[in-house]
Amino acid sequence: MTDWEAVIGLEIHVQLATQTKMFCSCSPVFGDEPNTHTCPVCLGLPGALPVANAQAVHLGLMIGLALGCSLASQSVFHRKNYFYADSPKGYQISQFDQPLCGPGNLAGVRIHRVHLEDDAAKLIHASESGRIAGADSSTVDFNRAGTPLAEIVTEPDLHSAAQAREWLALLRTTLRTLGVSDVSMDEGSLRCDANISLRRVGDQTLGTKTELKNMNSFRFVERGIEAEIIRQRELLDSGQTVTQETLHFDPRSGSLTTLRSKEEAHDYRYFPEPDLLPVEVTEAMIASARDALPELPIERAARYVSELQIDDVLAERLAGDAELAEFFDAVVEAADKSIEARVLATWVSDDAAGRAGEDGLLASKLEPAALAELVALVDDGSITTAAGRTVLDQLFEVGGSPTAIVSDQGLGKVDGGDELEAAVDAAIAAEPEAAEKVRAGEQKALGPLVGVVMKHTSGRADGGEVRKLLLERLGS
């Protein structure tokens, strides 16, 4: 068996969160009644002309800066001619040999280019699968036509499906942090194509690649690439060759189907768009894009490590989720400075984020200041960690003040005294076998006894203290 290395490059289309479409003043909203956001320009009516959206150029420059790209001083729009029902003009206005942004790098993956273009209309196929195959008819929604897109193209620097997914997630967080896009794969504001080839480990030349189109979730990106790597490996192992083609991954069946072969590849007949002047990128435009840049995920993770002494893994986990990182920063801001940031980080990352699930922290009632207050109560020993988690549950559901919840519900720590002694006695009575083993010197048997005490005190007792008391009682 030959050892094969997968070589993967990604092409990511990002719908830019502009006020208006790329070349007209229609609103680029998602989900409205079809064909309600159209005009002569985005419908491609005879005589209509495009005018480039300055905000889209600004957002494109922000992306370029965030990805460490070189920025063009002059960028040219080209016509990419293709005849299809989703293309009202018969061509897309894209960029060809003078893209807005040139080479860059994000987390070790080289960026080839970033360019601007307009999105096609949305085709809605009347078939069970929603795909064109087997559809009786198709309708066209021009609301999407003309939506500004940034296309980000990487060099083939990725080598596994999992790595591709992980990098795509970092890119998505970066774009979300920039605020340039909704980056929702569900709604199609982030779309990913992958170019995949295999070569013998150690080879420098690239093998024949295939292009995997339009995978619309992170999971499908990983599964699709994985399936294609396996398909190519099987072909090569059995002495066959890979054919250059464009493929579609069906996540339901896990199968790959050919969309078009190399022979059917389009000749787009690119030429400079005569209706638009070249975009002259001025120092002022670049300065304005730079001023608009927030702290990026990679920079944020580095800051967590260097300034807050948080370990690498936890720092990347927090910084890798823009929403989580913003929440964490707010908790740090609100917390007493005596509390170590890594303690706060664990609470945010493990306890809070764990509870948040799919909807995210912002959908809960939990306020950053409340979490900071709660961690302080645990930190100074007012409540136990277990009680803290109980309080957190309530903060999630109904919000409010942790101190108030603790006092209202009597969740303060049980500090020795009658209550704890009674609980210890009750535990010994409830678990006579365990008690006997402890008496016989078997310390491991303490566990069930401690558990009962904790249950009785609703987790308000300090574990160490309970352990000490039990051992005193059981005379060992």
Added chain:
Amino acid sequence: MSNDPTALTAASSAALVESGDLDASDLFEAWRGRAELDTFGALSWIAEAGDSPEQVDGPLGGVPLAVKDLFCTEGVPSQSGSKILEGYKPPYTASVVAALAKSGAPLLCKTHQDEFAMGSSNENCAFGPVLNPWDKSRVPGGSSGGSAVAVAAGLAPWALGTDTGGSIRQPAALCGIVGLKPTYGSVSRYGMIAFASSLDQAGPLTQDVTDAALLFSQMTARDPRDATSVGHQESIHLPDRKDLTGVRLGVPEELSGEGIEPGVRATFEETLERARELGAEVVPCPLPHAPHALSAYYLIAPAECSSNLARFDGVRYGQRVDPGDGLDAMYSATRAAGFGPEVRRRIMLGTYALSSGYYDAYYGRAQRVRTLIQRDFDEAFANCDAIVTPTSPSVAFPLGSRTADPLSMYLSDFCTVPMSLAGIPAISIPNGMSEGLPTGFQIAGPAFAENSILGIAHALESSIQFDRSGARV
């Protein structure tokens, strides 16, 4: 003063409306009556009685306008001379038409043209040819033939046309009127059904130079809807120049010698002599790359048109032919039935010129030639104020005489195409008769030098005193 306001130039009528001696709605109705006299196939649509605007405000005095078919006019057929847009009524009006209406030139009629402005004889119009009012067996030139005939025959006081390679100047010459192709970027193209986007430019076709200046003064503006429009820095004024003292006119041998009919050559020489009498200095002025202009033009314009015309698919507007055999069959049938032979020829030429592997040899090389031609003009204008040539190598030719040979038809634009490629302004004025038909004299200037060439044209026009009554119905 004549009681018939349609016997006056547009500027004269506007002055009478301004002074209160003429009622704008009477003027509109009088011109509507004139438009009904069309026996040349010039007009594609005429306003209804009572369509005149209630209030006229603006420097154009309510003098109504004939508009080439390819300008989008809301609710009014805008077909660009093509079957594929037969009966198409756009939901919006072209910026320049709207601006002129606002300045007091309401829409009187629409005029026939070569299909998608591709042609030099108006024989490529899907709705039949337009006939020359000087001789109905002859072509009026094209592609703005309907607009030229409307003005020449007195069906309309003035008209709007478009010029891509000569489509205003050549029909103006063949019909004995004035036609101005402005500097590229002077006038908004928004709402002009595109032929070749980097060349198309709207301009006036008028009875005299003063009318051309008046109409153009209200056309030029930067339009936020057209990224390539810039307008003019200085306002366009009505020309009053009577002499040419201190003016240097350059004559390029390349565009005024070989290939020019003797009769056209003769009136050209006469006009040069007049210019000298008026005080001008006439100097030779080489444009060494000009003879290659036509070749470059017939790559660039078809390339752009092949892309511009892709949108006509029978789905959202215009004609649809559906044999009931699926979407691709509908597309093919629609485009086969909708486009005429010249349009199909240029779509194929342009598609080929842009194809992968051929781009550099054809489109790329044509753009380099275009740059050389622009440089020729830059160098020429360092040595002269304007360049003058015959507008058309020939007078109006007989209908059908060039339709079988596209190359001979393309040569009709030999003298006008170089200026189009350079994006510079050029005006054609009638300068005499040959074989009983008018000839045209072209004056081209540097970019945005419209005031200068209008002034030179006015001085020559005053001296020539061309009699255009022979074409009036």
